[in-house]
Amino acid sequence: MLSKVPEVTLWFWVIKILCTTVGESFADWINTSLGVGLSLTAVLFTVVLAVVLGWQLWLDRYVPLAYWLTVVVVSVTGTLYTDILTDNLSVSLALSTGVFAAVLAVVFGVWYVRERTLSIHSIVTTPRELFYWLAVLVTFALGTAAGDWTLDLTGWGPGVSVLLPAGLIAAIVLGRRFGANAVLSFWLAYVLTRPLGANLGDWLASPRSAHGLGFGTAVTSVVFLAAILAVVVYLTRTRRDVIGDGEQAPAARESVPARERAGLAYYAVVAIAAGALLIWASGQPHSAGGSDEESGPTVASAGAVTGHFPAAETARFRTVTADTLADVRAGQQSAAKSRIKDLETAWDQDQDTLQPMDKAAWKVLDGRIDDALKAVRAHTPDPAAETQALTALLTALG
Structure with missing residues (x-):
């Protein structure tokens, strides 16, 4: 050939x-x-x-x-x-x-x-x-x-x-x-x-x-x-x-x-x-995705994760998360599950927009949201675990 x-x-x-x-x-x-x-x-x-x-x-x-x-x-x-x-x-x-x-x-x-x-x-x-x-x-x-x-x-x-x-x-x-x-x-x-x-x-x-x-x-x-x-x-x-x-380039050095x-x-x-x-x-100080998905991502400093994302979007995520946390603390588990569904929907809809802006930050928040979803939707919800996951998410959101 x-x-x-x-x-x-x-x-x-x-x-x-x-x-x-x-x-x-x-x-x-x-x-x-x-x-x-x-x-x-x-x-x-x-x-x-x-x-x-x-x-x-x-x-x-x-x-x-x-x-x-x-x-x-x-x-x-x-x-x-x-x-x-x-x-x-x-x-x-x-x-x-x-x-x-x-x-x-x-x-x-x-x-x-x-x-x-x-x-x-x-x-x-x-x-x-x-x-x-x-x-x-x-x-x-x-x-x-x-x-x-x-x-x-x-x-x-x-x-x-x-x-x-x-x-x-x-x-x-x-x-x-x-x-x-x-x-x-x-x-x-x-x-x-x-x-x-x-x-x-x-x-x-x-x-x-x-x-x-x-x-x-x-x-x-x-x-x-x-x-x-x-x-x-x-x-x-x-x-x-x-x-x-032949095997040699025309102008091989x-x-x-x-x-x-x-x-x-x-x-x-x-x-x-x-x-x-x-x-x-x-x-x-920066956002960094954890290398181990099971242990969850880490956040280097509060507020730093969302630095590249539009303020209006992160404010919307914070509002939904805070509402869910309030429902958990009030013992209204069904309301918490319903409210966190809004967070999941909004996050999935914004993935195409947010992920290219800062992949590392997106990965951090995606992991935090997954942790919160698992805690709130657990078969036997643990209010302490729910509070911990939602608080960590709020921290990541600034």
């Missing part, structure tokens, strides 16, 4: 970030807006992935439309798998990040032992292409887990959350220019483009009151999709990203062992600096 993947040019990274953003938005639209549900959405996209990947594998050369459509679907599928682990199976983001990193290391290890190369310029056989797409799938899952874990640790909102992956990618570009290993640099940047694209989409879609640009999810998705189609048409017509015959060792040390320093930044940010 001729090479089945594109040359790594500026166009490659532009369209990769665009695909990540559109994939994230589209999955959220089907899962949340249409009410399909996370598990069913994952099954749906797994089937779509099998069809699209089958088309990509059937081809004997790189075709931009097939390749980038596969990237979009893999992006969505990898994200959904991580979300299922976190939301449905209560696996902590720290654990899933570590597991996906280990799985990716195993994929690369087996790939190298079998093929003796990890270069994307050597994707000219079906086994190598299968390894390539498996690695891509795991990188999207890893990028999703690591990105969400970062948001949980720091409580960063739209805009600010874009800066860390963008800065790390810039550091990788600099390292590559000075001779860092090409394969390592490529896959590090590939992982980081996932949180960069997702955070960029959230920033564009979030309302101005939440420090976003206020474009909305629909407009953001349409604009990015149009940009993807335009770039794919351009690449199809110009063939600027087609790798020629000769590797220098000493520079590659220096580049590895440089990346280690960058990783330590990024880790120190995250440790510092995690210690600042």
Whole structure:
């Protein structure tokens, strides 16, 4: 076969970030807006992935439309798998990040032992292409887990959350220019483009009151999709990203062992600096989702959780919660159950609006509301447990 993947040019990274953003938005639209549900959405996209990947594998050369459509679907599928682990199976983001990193290391290890190369310029056989797409799938899952874990640790909102992956990618570009290993640099940047694209989409879609640009999810998705189609048409017509015959890139930079060792040390320093930044940010007052769903989320400071949400909405939630707490204290259990239903309905209706504004804060409140619902709706209600759960919710609401 001729090479089945594109040359790594500026166009490659532009369209990769665009695909990540559109994939994230589209999955959220089907899962949340249409009410399909996370598990069913994952099954749906797994089937779509099998069809699209089958088309990509059937081809004997790189075709931009097939390749980038596969990237979009893999992006969505990898994200959904991580979300299922976190939301449905209560696996902590720290654990899933570590597991996906280990799985990716195993994929690369087996790939190298079998093929003796990890270069994307050597994707000219079906086994190598299968390894390539498996690695891509795991990188999207890893990028999703690591990105969400970062948001949980720091409580960063739209805009600010874009800066860390963008800065790390810039550091990788600099390292590559000075001779860092090409394969390592490529896959590090590939992982980081996932949180960069997702955070960029959230920033564009979030309302101005939440420090976003206020474009909305629909407009953001349409604009990015149009940009993807335009770039794919351009690449199809110009063939600027087609790798020629053979295993080497047309303008491959000769590797220098000493520079590659220096580049590895440089990346280690960058990783330590990024880790120190995250440790510092995690210690600042912010909202943070608990890693263990059963133990419930934690709140770093009263009122901080709802900082990115419209004041009118949080006031409405506080009113309903306070009414429910008053009913519990008055011994009116049926009235409390009826009133808290209003909270559940209002919260579900506002999910599409509030969640993109601040995912970490939304997760905190969602956990608190779940705790309150369970306590009030218990088969044998315990007024003390109800009071504790409702008070914790009021604290989270400020």
